[in-house]
Amino acid sequence: MPYNCVVCVKQVPDTKRITGEAMTPEGTVNRAALPAIFNPEDLNALEEALAVRELFGGTVTVVTMGLPTACAVLREPLARGADRVVLITDRRAAASDTLATSYILSCAIKKMKADIVLCGRPALDGDTAQVGPQLAEKLGLPLITYVEQLVGLKDGVLHVRRNIGNGWEEVSCRLPALLTVMETANVPRPPAVRRLMKTKKARCVAEVAKAVEDQMPAAAPEAKAAETKKRADELAKAGLLIEQWTLDDIQADLTWCGKSGSPTKVHRIQAVVLTGGEYHEYPPTDDGAAQLISALIEDHTIG
């Protein structure tokens, strides 16, 4: 039987490749110094969904939340074979913590008919791994974290192997369910070049509108709107329009979105400053090595 998979993905700053100062002089995080990438483990979640579709049929829908620039992480799944991609973008969703994010995603996913919801395990930036479990709770779905292997799927019953830190556990569960997928679960397939070339052109309406604005700044607002609609229709015809949803589209209760829906607040942010104690350096020579060892013996660190 076919299964409908929904994969939650996130655009994250690539914290491993910092290109400038991580902090601005004002003491805030300098996001510009961090290139934005596809959260690596979300690719493993996507791959798992694509594998399910390959074996059993069904659909793969990918959803993300963020600014229109987050469409970059939706073009990638399209290139890898996702059937449908959805961007939730709304100014009122800004400053959402994991609780508010999971609420907003749950509202969106309720509008999709999902048999399996998949999340990558930790996001590279926050590394909290909280949204998956919170989303399961909000959707009332069984939660299976740390999935390392999809062992079987038959008649709506899923069988997986999960890593529990000090060992493994095999569990089965009747779908629907939510899974968080480990990076060890699979090796994501590379996107097909032809699809990649085609899906590079995929845009959401906000991106189209921005391009129109940049290209014809002097035009009347009506003309801009008409041009935006024309281009969006063309994209839709080619299957390259990224769906764009607001909080109204998903009937989200604003109390639980953005700042008001986020109990955690930042108290303080500090740049990491190293403070060392007394420091002795020894030359990389036989004498240096001997002196170091004797110093360690002398202060009773070794020996």
Add this chain to the structure above:
Amino acid sequence: MMTTMTQVNRQGEVWVFAEQTDGALSEVPLELMGKGRELADTLNVPLGAVLLGDKLDGLAEKLIAFGADKVYVVADKKLAAYQASGYTHVFCELIKKHNPQVCMFGATAMGRDLAPTVASAAKCGLTADCTDLQIGDHKAPGSDEVQKNLLLQIRPAFGGNIIATIVNYDRWPQMATVREGVMALGEPDPARKGKVVKESVDLSKVKFPLTILKTERREKKVNLKAARIIISGGAGVGSKENFKLLWDLAHCLGAAVGASRAAVDLGFIDHDHQVGQTGTTVRPALYIAVGISGAVQHRAGMCESAKILAINSDRSAPIFGIAHYGIVGDLNVVLPKLIKAVRGGASIEQAAKQAAH
């Protein structure tokens, strides 16, 4: 499940989730008892432990010995094996009944499954992988109102380039997870007195959707936490073959071998050896960092070592910023010399004499 939001309760207790498997407590809750004791004393409230499971004999007493004033016990056959649904339901019922102000969980596979689910159901804030927890005041930007005695949840963020302190003042309990080994394990006091509070929670309407078919557990191959000396290698070691030099020096010194995440990811060594935020946190007498640049995630796991020796060819590596001893040079040159210096007892005595003069 839409529970009503929990009110701010200044008299609320400090709670630790007492994770156990098959009747054996994990080490994290015992580590958290020390920190929990400190927080509870600062707030002048009791420290509670929440113990869920089936066969729990002797565990409450152990938690009391490690600092708990009260142990809330829910024993039920349905809770024998962990499942998010059942544990979350019970934990939320206990929160509703007792209104704690702080809940701490170990950032284990179980804790990282349970804590966010509880936070979602209770609609409260949660901070993952705190490296420190303190009590302090908070003034929201643009407001004159000072929130007193909040839980300051301190953790590295953005790949460790910053340290963020998080608070939640309007929706309690304040929840945090802490990785294993981050808080030091205290000494138990078998004479300590505490109260065991038996609770029963109705589970008849709770679904347990998972069927656990098979469980395999394995012990970690190395016990880095118990080692007096640790020699860790990073990406700078270059290859699995070069790692052999670290093993050689470790054998001479009676040390354990550790590694940075980069070295583990490169396949130089097994994950059991990993030191750092996503591995084990250690506090040895001597930590020798070889070819480790010293990213904050790694430093978080070893910066409390009594002495740190850095060996790296790059003098600008951050590891030198926290090192007490350093050798700038190629490890293929430096390590054999150190091995020689340790093995050549005579030459050590000689060097010691020289150093004394």
